[in-house]
Amino acid sequence: MASRAEALTDRDALLRRAGSSFFQMMTDLSEGVIAVDRAARVVWMSDKYRQLLGLAADEQVVGRPVEEIIPQSRMRNVVEAGEPNLVDLMQFGERWFVVTRVPVTDEGGAVIGGLGFVLYDRVDYLRPVVDQLANLQHELESTRRQLDRQRSSKYTFSQFAGTSPAAREVKNEARRAAALDANVLLTGETGTGKELLAHAIHAASPRAQRPFIGVSVAAIPETLLEAEFFGATSGAYTGADRKGRTGKFVLADGGTLFLDEIGDMPMSLQSKLLRVLQEREVEPLGSNRVQPVDVRVIAATSRNLDADVKAGNFRSDLYYRLHVLPIRVPPLRERLADLDALSQVHLENLADGSGVPQRELAFDALQYLAGYDWPGNVRELRNVIERACAQTDAQVLHAADFRPFLPEAGGGAAEAADDGETLDTVLRRAERSALENALRAAGGNKAQAARALGISRSRLYERLAHHPDLSGN
Helix, strand or coil, X not given: CHHHHHHHHHHHHHHHHHHHHXXXXXXXXXXXXXXXXXXXXXXXXXXXXXXXXXXXXXXXXXXXXXXXXXXXXXXXXXXXXXXXXEEEEEEECCEEEEEEEEXXXXXXXXXXXXXXXXXXXXXXXXHHHHHHHHHHHHHHHHHHHHHHHHCCCCCCHHHCCCCCHHHHHHHHHHHHHHXXXXXXXXXXXXXXXXXXXXXXXXXXXXXCCCCEEEEEHHHCCXXXXXXXXXXXXXXXXXXXXXXXXXXXXXXXXXXXXXXXXXXXXXXXXXXXXXXXXXXXXXXXXXXXXCEXXXXXXXXXXXXXXXXXXXXXXXXXXXXXXXXXXXXXXXXXXXXXXXXXXXXXXXXXXXXXXXXXXXXXXXXXXXXXXXXXXXXXXXXXXXXXXXXXXXXXXXXXXXXXXXXXXXXXXXXXXXXXXXXXXXXXXXXXXXXXXXXXXXXXXCCCCHHHHHHHHCCCHHHHHHHHCCCHHHCCC
């Protein structure tokens, strides 16, 4: 019995000595050592660790939470879980360290603290891993920045070109809506610029730094709409992503969700959308857990929702929930005075994209274009101008350049004229009104007026020459 007791004593002494030797060896080999107590407060730090972290020799560290000294430390996790973290990578500023963390226990096995060792310079074979991680981290941050740009608004109010009374009114209404946090319903024909206004409202709102997520209801198959909006868990339906799917409401949390062509939403989904708007929470497909969301909804439609409600094709309660701040976006035929400004914007964009000098529109071209009803509105105007530029190398576009693919032009604006007025008279009056409004709003500053009209200053002087009474403004 005595010999066995001595053996046990020798073993215990050996283990204690091994522990002491191991600690000393790790201290000598490592680039730094730190010890924390049960509450993850620093009780000791080696001088090498101080130098590695750039701490002054007299800076007090004992007694402070370890995160105050090393923000990315996981020593607290180790002492709370009582589990070692044998090999890990820890970032400190721009540097990465290979570290080992182990808990320290008392005789009864209770965790009383922890030790952390920095092994970076002694484990050379891990250096490629560290370098690879740094590269991956850089790529991740780059991807996140690109994703943030994709999820931010692309347009501002300055890009809604035009100074006609109709354009000014819709921009004023949109600016007022941006200052509020209620839901917005944009109505108007297709191609009038509803999506641009939705972006602009978000960009001018208190949510501008948060995500802007847009989704076209008409572009998504009905069977996938619910998962697209609210998300889905793994295996929620046949073909579902194994990792699940994050819904657009969650992606837009804190920001704005733009629902284009909301009038095309099936009745079965309208009730679920209404509940999300009322309760401000979503429940993904296949899940029994709800997730709170803080989202402002801007909806848009080219349909007559009021008529759809009366016909029973759209829920009246959802309509009124969306219809808090209604804004009607006028068609192009109601703001022909903006035709020149809109054309100049499209020509400028084409020049920027192709690297060729910017084209100009002759007055006879404007006359011709103003005689068209523009059922496709601003979107159709952009397409027509792009086609005309592709058909000729001329620097100045004339009516003849548009006639081959726009033969029906010539009657729309004339119908709006009073008896006895020619198309030229209508256009000149509209142009004069746009110039006068822009100059008045700019206090006579021609450079500022040109920017408001979306044209160059030389173009402004050229158009003012046709209205001598305005030249002195």
